[in-house]
Amino acid sequence: MSLTTEVPAGEAYAAGIPDTDEPYGLFEAWFAEAAAREPNDPNAMCLATCSPDGWPSARMVLLKGRDDRGFVFYTNEHSRKGGELLANPRAALCFHWKSMRRQIRIEGEVERVTAGESDAYFASRSRGSRISAVSSDQSRPLASRAEFERRVAETEARYPGEDVPRPPHWGGFRLLPRMVEFWQDMPYRMHDRLVFERAGEGWTTGRLFP
Numbered sequence: 001m002s003l004t005t006e007v008p009a010g011e012a013y014a015a016g017i018p019d020t021d022e023p024y025g026l027f028e029a030w031f032a033e034a035a036a037r038e039p040n041d042p043n044a045m046c047l048a049t050c051s052p053d054g055w056p057s058a059r060m061v062l063l064k065g066r067d068d069r070g071f072v073f074y075t076n077e078h079s080r081k082g083g084e085l086l087a088n089p090r091a092a093l094c095f096h097w098k099s100m101r102r103q104i105r106i107e108g109e110v111e112r113v114t115a116g117e118s119d120a121y122f123a124s125r126s127r128g129s130r131i132s133a134v135s136s137d138q139s140r141p142l143a144s145r146a147e148f149e150r151r152v153a154e155t156e157a158r159y160p161g162e163d164v165p166r167p168p169h170w171g172g173f174r175l176l177p178r179m180v181e182f183w184q185d186m187p188y189r190m191h192d193r194l195v196f197e198r199a200g201e202g203w204t205t206g207r208l209f210p
């Protein structure tokens, strides 16, 4: 069964989302299409977190891994999002691929990935991005751009070789989905929405009014 249909450029889909009994195959099919079509960052997703006293916040992050456990992104745990995730480990993700007029929403609990996974991902990044991560107190006040550039120069001098160690507070989080919803634009706002909810080891599925 084909899980996807060719997208007519600049037009809405004629056909709806195919029925399927689990979300990951469809996610991979849509993600592959986005990777082929989007001009940049097909893996960009909005991450919504919530403070323990109920204030939501949202920002973009990049999806860096997905398997049957969940969706992985990397960040600084001392950032606003990091603090919120550690205090209230529930989050929502939202992909929107404009050229394809598609959205995927994902909600669930969040856990840290292992130190080994974070080490491996950090080591795969460019030297410049590792230097930047070491130098940035992400989400803390910065007096001037020059202060950050000075910190970057100091970090470069401290680690002249390839080895730039991962800061202990820089790492990955994995969102374990309990809800995944696929949304596809259809003519006259008669959009198609297919939702999956975790039920034990499997999923229940159904459609929602647009």
Ligand SMILES: Cc1cc2nc3c(=O)[nH]c(=O)nc-3n(C[C@H](O)[C@H](O)[C@H](O)COP(=O)(O)O)c2cc1C
Binding pocket: 041, 044, 057, 058, 059, 060, 061, 062, 063, 073, 074, 075, 076, 079, 080, 081, 082, 138, 139
């Ligand atoms: C397309 C895009 C992708 C981004 N990816 C990441 C990311 O993967 N990790 C990250 O820490 N910040 C990423 N950022 C920056 C965040 O949106 C945000 O500015 C930063 O993490 C601080 O957020 P916070 O103060 O809510 O913690 C990205 C920004 C954009 C626009």
